[in-house]
Amino acid sequence: MRVDLTDSLSGLLPGEAFGHPVPSSLWAALRTGVETVVAPGSAEEVATLLKWASEMGVRVVPIGTGAHTYPRYPRDPFLVLTTSRLNEIQHYEPADLTMTASAGASIRDLSTATAIHGQWLPFDPPDVPNRTLGGLVATGLSGPLWAGYGQLRNHVLGATIVCGDGRALRLGGKVVKNVAGFDILKLMVGSRGELAVITSVTVRLFPLPVVDRLLVLEATDVSELVSTALAVATAPIMPASIILSATSDGGRLLVRLHGARVSVEADQKSLEKHTGVSLEVRNTPEAESLLVQERDSGINTELAVRVWALPSRIGMLLDVLKQVPGVRLNADVYGGSVRAYLPVNLSDIESILAGLQKDIEELGGTIRALRIPAEVNASSYFTKPLVDERELAAGLRRAFDPHAVLWGTQ
């Protein structure tokens, strides 16, 4: 960034806001180096920064730690705003099962605090412990546990945000039921930094399950796993999550049951009766490491996409995706989505992506980039929102970020 710009900013914020290291993930994604990473120490400082950026025409890329940020490169002058210094628990009332924390607090730290009271945040997207609360909300990712607990969007009770032009807003509240006005809070979940910088979040917590049982089925024939997975998904009980992972060598079905011991046992019997398949119980700690392995195995992959369709079409989605050599797949069977990790060294990667898009959209599904190397021309191969949706979203973006200061990330 130009020196005169940096100078004008340095007078506005305390010294602690500057001199932070550039997250390594950003170097690659941004192609060129990021010169300025600013870490405001309060919501007011976020507001000061964004007001300044609006006036100066500087773009701002909001990030948590940056570990899960894959921005494209803004052409205009830009800086990176990290919430890393906004990291305290502001309010935690265990008896209410609600917690308010600053956006930069890591899920790992929050989980440690809630575990003491037998509570947790039932969300398990990849690398969840290293995500920040604000980052989790901004990406909107719930992970496969939403089968049993519902999506993150239903458990975000409130947030404080700073809009692109520096307006600070308090959305929602601290209570579990709240319909006082239009639900603009929902817009923040999955907004990917396009509307506002989230500075704090109030979430609903859940009691930790007494028993967390993992059932596993392994097979070389993925279609066998698919039919069992679909039978599990339509059983009369509700598992906490249903995950199917696959490579060209076969795959694995993981079903997680939560509850009291007697009910988990009964659920397992009922699943076996319904599917006609005997699922193997994995004990902790082996179960835990297997779940973490399935959850996180792709986090260092450079090219990852998310594919989504009706849950009943999951088998067809997997059939399409399996054709890519070297691909690794992880499906959330309840939600109907698949994360696909693709090798980047494929010479014809762009034509592969184009082919996937065509096949998946023909199945009525969507394909979206989770991570793409800078060399791949991202805009072409992914499902666009419907025209009307795009127009409404653009209108909302103008309302929250009138000077288009915020640079949304993937």
Add this chain to the structure above:
Amino acid sequence: MYRLLEKGDEEPVASLLTGKVSSGMTRRLPSTVVSDLAEIVGHEHVITDPDCLLVYESDGLTAYRRPPRAVVLPSSTEEISAVVGLLHSNGIEVIPRGAGTGLSGGALATPEGVIVGTARMNRILKIDVENRIAIAQPGVINARLTEATNPYGLYYAPDPSSQSACTLGGNVAENSGGPHCLKYGVTARYVTGLTVVLAGGRIVELGGVGRDPYTTLDLVGLFVGSEGCFGIATEIELRLLPITEGVRTLLGIFESVESAGRAVTKIIASGLMPAAVEIVDGPTIEAVEASVFAAGYPLEAGAALVIEFDGTDAGLDLDADRAEQCCLEEGAIEVQRATDPEHRTKLWRARKKAFGAMGRIAPDLLVQDATVPRTKLPEVLAGIDDIGNRYGLKIANVFHAGDGNLHPNILFDRQNQNELELVERASKEIMQLCVDAGGTITGEHGVGVDKRQYMTLVHGPAELEAMAAAKRVFDPDSLFNPGKVLPAVEVKGATDTAKILAIGE
């Protein structure tokens, strides 16, 4: 300074006191508009006869009344689109309406408005058993969806107490809850896709279960709870759940509502996940026991707590034992448990028949609605009691205690002008009390016209302007349900012309 003036705000802000806001004559629709509407939906579905319009003069909150200029009853998305297009091109406001059971005056007509009702849009279009979703027209009655999906082992979870009358469209507009939303969540959790008709009649599809919800912003989530101010939902895609295997229902009788409240906190904090936790207080029990719905509750009871667990049968007795223990520790006089459906119905009776029973002890009832953090229930309930005593008003509480969602019901007599004023003042104090306790002014009934005046208790000018801006994206000229949700705000120092310019910006 912010702009929130909308058409209709030149009217005095409706209040309980001004009661019947239908001052003066309702302006008739131009006959060309009437005949054009009839062309679209058929003569018999355009209501203009003043006597027939009286049916539509209020929703479930009868304190506010105003007949619309006309009521139109289309039968398809295309007809709604054509009707809205016609009305909007004539500058006529549209008020969407379902069954009219709303309790915040959301479906109240504006002085210039026409009601577009969904009564004829009552078909369930699809039940997809494999994917556990249903697509329904907005006029489908909530309970019917559960009836229709039961044969497939499925049901629709949100169960407002009005579920045998209210529509899915109304539920979407209000983001309605119900007793079992404690475990299962409110309407928003179940709406996966919508077809909506927006300003000018534009038909727009939002979301859909087979699409990645985050290819764009959560527009479905924003539309849910928009109280008819963004557009009309004309097709609703909803998630269904498998019917649970077992149910246990407990009824705990307590000496006071405060101790019942403490038992609620204890149950939730102990890590149990009940499907429903509802409180019925002493005055309500009295009313129910004096009515044809008498359930055999002890009359000296200060409160009754209905607790329900559902899920895999094997674990339920254990849960029920633990909840019973919590009740006893907080001083429950007795705890009953039901395992068979008949006994269950009996334990629920006081809760379900509360509103009907109250009708017998007072001519009018104002159903209030607010949420507080669960741990604040005992002190807030004591505060409400105090407010009732100070104003000499009878307040009966029947509510979703597990969610901290209060319904203080104020009993009064509309004919008594003095009492009306007290009701209004007591309501306001109750709202302030709940907000001070860290709560909010409505948990499920919405803002409508009734709570506009309280919006500033929980939102500042910037938040209200952000909501107004969101509405403008969907409805730039404020032709859908104007004068609802957002409070009327004077633009400081503005001349009348400037005020008018502020309209619809």
